Amino acid sequence: MAASVTHAGPAVTHAVPAGDPAGPGAYVLGVDSGGSGLRVALGRVGEPGPLATTVCAAPVRTGPGGIDADHLLDQLLPAARGLLDRASAAASTEARSEDARAHGAPADGASAGAVAAAAIGAAGMATLGDRLRAELPGALADALGVRRVALAADAVTAYAGAVGQRPGAVVAGGTGMIALGTDLKEWHRADGWGHLLGDSGGGAWIGRAGLDAAMRAHDGRRGGSAALLDRLRAVFGPAEELPGLLYPRSDRPAVLASFAPEVAACAGA
Template sequence: MSRRPSPSSSTAVPAARYLIGIDGGGTGTRARLVDSAGRRLGQGEAGPSALGQGVDQAWRNIRQAIDAAFLAAGLTPAAEADCALGLGLAGAEVATRRERFLASAPAYCKLALATDAATTLAGAHAGRPGTIVAVGTGTIGLARHADGRETSANGWGFPVGDEGSGAWLGLLAMQIAQQAFDGRSAAGALARAVWRTAGGSRAELLAWCEHAGQQRYAELAPLVFETEADDTQAAALLAAAAQAIEATVVAIDPRAELPLALCGSLGRRLEPYLDAATRARCVKPAGDAIDGALQLVREQIRQPLAPGIP
């Protein structure tokens, strides 16, 4: 695998035949392939590419998603030098992770890296001022104000932060299952659903938790929704998740001046649980995080910059 030149290199950058937008999080990676005229050609998916789960894994899954996008387009994967890559990755705000990721990058003709929150915001509001709360495996709120300022809240990472997220819900669901197992609380529908998934004995639950990370805890989140009607503890978790989203919105836009886009699989699913004032501010996203990643790399092609966090 060839390596890309240092950002400070004076080597001339060739024109890209293909632009590729990447949305990478703690559960999966999506790649969208477009040609130099902006025509969408194909899309592919692979495993997680959040940088907190490892740089080698991130690049492996990014490359798999890119290959899948070329395959979906009926094309042989192009040489790296013919591709410009825009990436929005969870964990890219951590400098050491970002530096390791960029240092091991293949030799794409252009590479632009941002956080997944930044590309989600750019895609949701087509580069205009607005706010997003992205809720999936993790949770992050980000606002771009009319004066160009950006404010963020939540998104401190699992397990200490990311309130309202799938991993957060799954962790709390496991706690409920453990408490019910040893008699500290009643065994409701949610606890029994977790036992069916993770194991019905103390040894099985301990083994599951020993090997579980952010992605695996997030896989328990659907059980909370599925048992809400029959379990007051599940209903309370969803109410708490909605409150966490509401608090995130207030923190990033305290004057409630900007349109709000709820993004991510759980963001849309939790919208009905929000208070009326928050729901009234919600708008349909203009685009997704991949649109934002493509916008990012187009901007860098027009005005070359060293890759980094916008």
């Protein structure tokens, strides 16, 4: 059966109707796809906190067609199956205990291997998410039995996680950087335009600023940092070879962000 899909833009509030498979006890999947990797959590409706979590370090590729849905699924599906296996094993152990028998077994909706609903927050979803919208609902339904899918920009899921359905604002900083706020009548955003056009203060921005200072020191230009040049060489090798290492990569934001801790260390020295 095809999954129903909600496209978040910018906020999602989605009530679960009576009799829906995503009722109490059903498995639900939460996914955060950012510039530094994929984070996946499995939980049950009505229970606090996740049952199990995992991280895939490789960021999902972005190409001429936008976010690469196949690459996301190549990481997400094995990760989700692994979480389901862990949750099933833990539930079996719990069911054998006296405490589990006293509190009853999980609801029928939590059958092993089936996920009732999934919420996915992806960096770049608003402008680069057409393939995700087209391909993810069907793929998740076929592979995991997902009946309901919510797709949103990662800033929206960050807002929902921090503030819920109340008015407020969040600044979501990681590899990128974005601010999002609402009074529940209008939404406003600042930045979040990616490592080439903005994301000021994010990890990639900090790392790039540090590499710029290092290259200035290499060239003898003003604004250079000998300390950062030393760290560049320690991390990447000869400075003159850095363009050849960086520019061909599809994960440039993550590579730039990987240098941010070196900037922080030099600043604190």
